[in-house]
Amino acid sequence: MGASGNIGSKITKNLLDKGEKVRVLGRSKERLQRFIDRGADALIGDAFESSFLTNAFWDSKAIYGMTPRDNTVNNLRACDNKIGESIANAIQVSGVKHIVNLSSLSAYRPDKTGPVKGLYDQEQRLNKLKDINIIHLRPAYFMDNFLRYIDMIKNKGVIATAFKGDIKFPMVFTKDIADEATGHLLKLDFSGKVVKELRGERDLSFNEATSIIGERIGKPNLKYVQLSYEDAEKGLTAAGMSTDVSRLMLELIKSTNEGIIGRHSPRTKDNITPTSFEEFADQFVKVYMQSTN
Template identity: 45%
Template sequence: MYTILGATGNTGRVVAEKLLAAGKPVRVVGRNRERLEPFVEKGAQPFVGSVTDADFLAKAFDGATAVYALIPPNMQVDNFLAYQNQVGEAITKAIEKAGITRVVNLSSMGAHLPEGTGPIRGLYFQEQRLNALSGVHVLHLRAGFFMENLLFQVDLIKNQGICGSPMRGDLPMYLIATRDIGEYAAGHLLELDFSGQEIHALSGPRDYTMVEATRILGAAIGKPDLPYVQFPYEDAEQAFIQMGIGPDIARSYIEMYRGFNEGIGIAPTPDARHVRTKTSLEEFADFFAAVYRAG
């Protein structure tokens, strides 16, 4: 039995699909039963509830061989770090209560740093909590920037004819497709081939600057001269808020971008195994183009 948190999200969905395809019993955890239904139709057992509820999670974890753990995003909370800690503590308590011995934990590059990384900071604390558990083998997957986050550029391209963000255009980024993360996690859940506390840093086959990424995405949608613009931090923060993101989270993301631009170290660390996955940005650009044309 495997329990998958965030089963309707980008990575959890792939983990659940792969485990079910392998004939494994799976519990899928989410906030909405209707969105879990596709997995239920394939034989998964649904658990609907809040990831801030340790007792609920302990029931979902009970008897599981391993757990795929993550802190789901919540873009409207007043204090994002407090939310991350609340979820992280509930997950950790549930692991202890249910006697789980193996966990694959979705983390992020930069999670070795206790401050200056915005939303990644909460993942630092979660790694520390999981590492402190006795008798639990944990594989931390420190993923790079999700390629799927580039989909937020679609409206900007259509409305203003540019790609843009607070990120410097000349700095290489560790980009990765979320499907690759899910497949990698599922592989290690099936094999259970990790012990102690392991760190694997995941990124795509090569790194890209935002200028390069813009050129690739632009070519895919028939705009080879699409420009990239680096936005001032203040303007970007206000734009995030106008998109419906909570003010605290908006400030947190600006801190992350600033840290990246200043070389704080959102990158693989010497204690991590750096793994290059298969999906290139050029391949992802085909999906980006389909979303662009459908919108």
């Protein structure tokens, strides 16, 4: 699932590079064409339709499942639950036995996690499926989210969000998530219902991340500015998010600022991922230089 997306596209590339037979799903053939050209079987359809997914999952050895997020809907949790039911039903009917499910670091708790609440619901739903092996990957905040600030850096000369500048929390590069998912899809090395956190290389604050990016792009004085919750929410709705999704994003940020989420479990050798923010920043620069705004 999500083969044209951030993580799904990297998993697909990994699997094709290994010579695996891959079926890619999405709503647009065009967005999957690069994989079709490499021999992937593409099925075009909507994940809200369980019959489409059942057909797609049929005879698969394993699937990568994810909940696509629609930032424009009026009730995100209800929307996520609808797609979650469609996925769970298709898993059950198709008979596929191994699922790598993309979740989120904070999906261990049902509340105060904003947009992650739907992912909590999906973990609970999938855990009820009998005789099916599922690994829930729980990644931290994506480093790649910083790519969204390129226009802001170019137009306003700052990075500004409602996160506290000095609070450190885990951030992970999506390539590392994709590599982890690929490994489990190939090895099928999980049974029953298990969870794996992906906490990145180290915890980082927005102040630190902004300074690393500033150095890399030749703006060593690039500043991080903490917005008020009200201004941040207005900014999110102005950028096209629904009122509900903006409110949920702010809930997640508040919980991070207050230390309610992000620090519930320790860093161990099993949940650390290799790519540092400095290495991510090398990728960031390339996109920054190519962006025309």
